Every structure is written in structure tokens, then in C-alpha cells.
Amino acid sequence: MDNKQPIGVFDSGIGGTSIWKEIHNLLPNEKTIYLADSKNAPYGEKSKQEIIRLSMKNTDFLLEMNCKLIVVACNTATTNAIRELRTKYNVPFIGIEPAIKPAAINSKTQVIGILATKGTLNSELFNKTTEMFYETKIIEQIGYGLVELIENGQIDSPEMDQLLRSYLQPMIEANIDFLVLGCSHYPYLIPQIRKIIPDHIQIIDSGLAVARQTQNILKEIGFNPGNDNEPIFYTNTNPKVLKTILGGNYVVQEKDF
Structure with a gap:
């Protein structure tokens, strides 16, 4: 057709x-x-x-x-x-939607991280999804300021690096093996994120x-x-x-x- x-x-x-x-x-x-x-x-x-x-x-x-x-x-x-x-x-x-399912199913450490906006993490639909994977520890982080920097063309800025490190370091310390990007802006940050997280952590977007x-x-x-x-x-x-x-x-x- x-x-x-x-x-x-x-x-x-x-x-x-x-x-x-x-x-x-x-x-x-x-x-x-x-x-x-x-x-x-x-x-x-x-x-x-x-x-x-x-x-x-x-x-x-x-x-x-x-x-x-x-x-x-x-x-x-x-x-x-x-x-x-x-x-x-x-x-x-x-x-x-954030790709929680493939991360939770494939996680070996049973700990995954999600970087998303406040609106996504607080939504009813997101909370229903996470409830399905109660055996997996999900570390949620609101990406305050990230979208604004991307919209202003400051992807490679020192401010971006500083924010990402502050958001990702607690996830690394918690032993995540998957990082879910829960905002369509965030795939543009993958090169910066890769410089911060260990190689074994897989990044998933939708x-x-x-x-x-x-x-x-x-x-x-x-x-x-x-x-x-x-x-x-x-x-x-x-x-x-x-x-x-x-x-x-x-x-x-x-x-x-």
C-alpha cells in the first residue's frame, strides 16, 4: 500500500x-x-x-x-x-520511553542507572514500568541543566563535563552495568559520557x-x-x-x- x-x-x-x-x-x-x-x-x-x-x-x-x-x-x-x-x-x-526493560533483563549486577528529566522520572507511566523490575536496583538521576546546555550548543563545554561527572559518579560507585538514557537529547552526550564511565557499562537509548x-x-x-x-x-x-x-x-x- x-x-x-x-x-x-x-x-x-x-x-x-x-x-x-x-x-x-x-x-x-x-x-x-x-x-x-x-x-x-x-x-x-x-x-x-x-x-x-x-x-x-x-x-x-x-x-x-x-x-x-x-x-x-x-x-x-x-x-x-x-x-x-x-x-x-x-x-x-x-x-x-526509557529502555528500562532491556537493561534490567540483561544486567549482571542487578543495578542499572537512568539519566532522565524530572518530568519523565516523576510520570505515572515510568513508575509503572519500573515496578515490573522490582528485583533490579534502579538508580534514578534527574539531568538538571543538560538539555539547556545542549540547546545552547554547549555539548563539549566544561559545564557539561562537570554536570555529567556529578550525575554519573554515584552510579559508577553503585556498580551499574547499564546506563539508560531517558531523554532524546542525551544520545548527543554519549562521547562525553564514555570519557567518564568504565568501558564495561553499556549505554542504551531508544x-x-x-x-x-x-x-x-x-x-x-x-x-x-x-x-x-x-x-x-x-x-x-x-x-x-x-x-x-x-x-x-x-x-x-x-x-x-
Whole structure:
């Protein structure tokens, strides 16, 4: 079945591009529209109702662009708003949750770490997931300040290194063997994290799993048969950081939404 409509992807900023890249790599023929709500980043410090409102605003924008499927490329928006989105809109949604399950199942030390936003760690959906793995000790750490530094293009800054060391050192001392990245911004920090944690600690994010789920949904609603697949990127702040993190010659449009 053919379906030329685009896939919509939104995040509270540039972090969801880590998810977008996995989707684009797996499904290069699909046209994609990426929405970076950087003006309101980070979502992780906002109330549940505000996260729901922003997620609906982003969804309305993408549906106006005729999207056939919407990827919520934000852990905080998924864990706080996806139930409401699925209730309100008649379009498939794919969310992103911290990959607790593979970490807990494969952990040898029975101790895993998760670095995520306050909004994700405090959500009902996240707490339901962690309850399933009560035999595993899960060390939770809110990544205060990390999203803001990434959004400001300060991934390699001394401030970033200092924050990461303060968050990761207690996990290392607790003998974690898996580190779950519970925010779509955080995969961009993997090179910095690798300098801090021992080699035996595995890092898990959800990007490839989301791309595979997108592929599964497209089997039901249709793939793009053609080559009209130039991705479109929108941001409501200065597009410079988004352009830098994407690399290549992608066009980023600044638009108030």
C-alpha cells in the first residue's frame, strides 16, 4: 500500500533529531517533518497539563501538514501526554520511553542507572514500568541543566563535563552495568559520557526501537513509494544549533508555533 503523506516528528527542541536520524536511516524513502519546540524546552520541568497542552499544539501543527503518523520523540511528552494524544486524535502515535526493560533483563549486577528529566522520572507511566523490575536496583538521576546546555550548543563545554561527572559518579560507585538514557537529547552526550564511565557499562537509548516501530506501523498505513523525500525542519528559535547538530545541507526554517 502506497502512502505519500509525511511522517511527523516533534520534540521539546533539537534532541529528537537523534530519533529522527534513526528513522531516516531505516526508512530513507519516507518524507519527514521535524518540529523543534525549542522555545519551550525543556519540557521536563513543566507540569503535566502544560506538557499535554504543548504536545497537542505540536500535533495540530503536524496534522495541518498532512502527516500520516506522529512520532513523539520526547520521553517527557510520551510519558505525560501520549494517552491524551491517542484519545483526542485519529492518527497513529509512536512514543519514546526509557529502555528500562532491556537493561534490567540483561544486567549482571542487578543495578542499572537512568539519566532522565524530572518530568519523565516523576510520570505515572515510568513508575509503572519500573515496578515490573522490582528485583533490579534502579538508580534514578534527574539531568538538571543538560538539555539547556545542549540547546545552547554547549555539548563539549566544561559545564557539561562537570554536570555529567556529578550525575554519573554515584552510579559508577553503585556498580551499574547499564546506563539508560531517558531523554532524546542525551544520545548527543554519549562521547562525553564514555570519557567518564568504565568501558564495561553499556549505554542504551531508544532510537532504533522507535524507528523499527515506525516501520511496523507503516506496514499497516502505507510507505512512500517515490523519491520526494526531502526532510523539512522547523524550529521556533534560532535555527543555528539545529543546523549544526543535523550536519549536512538540511534546510531549517524558523517559524513561530
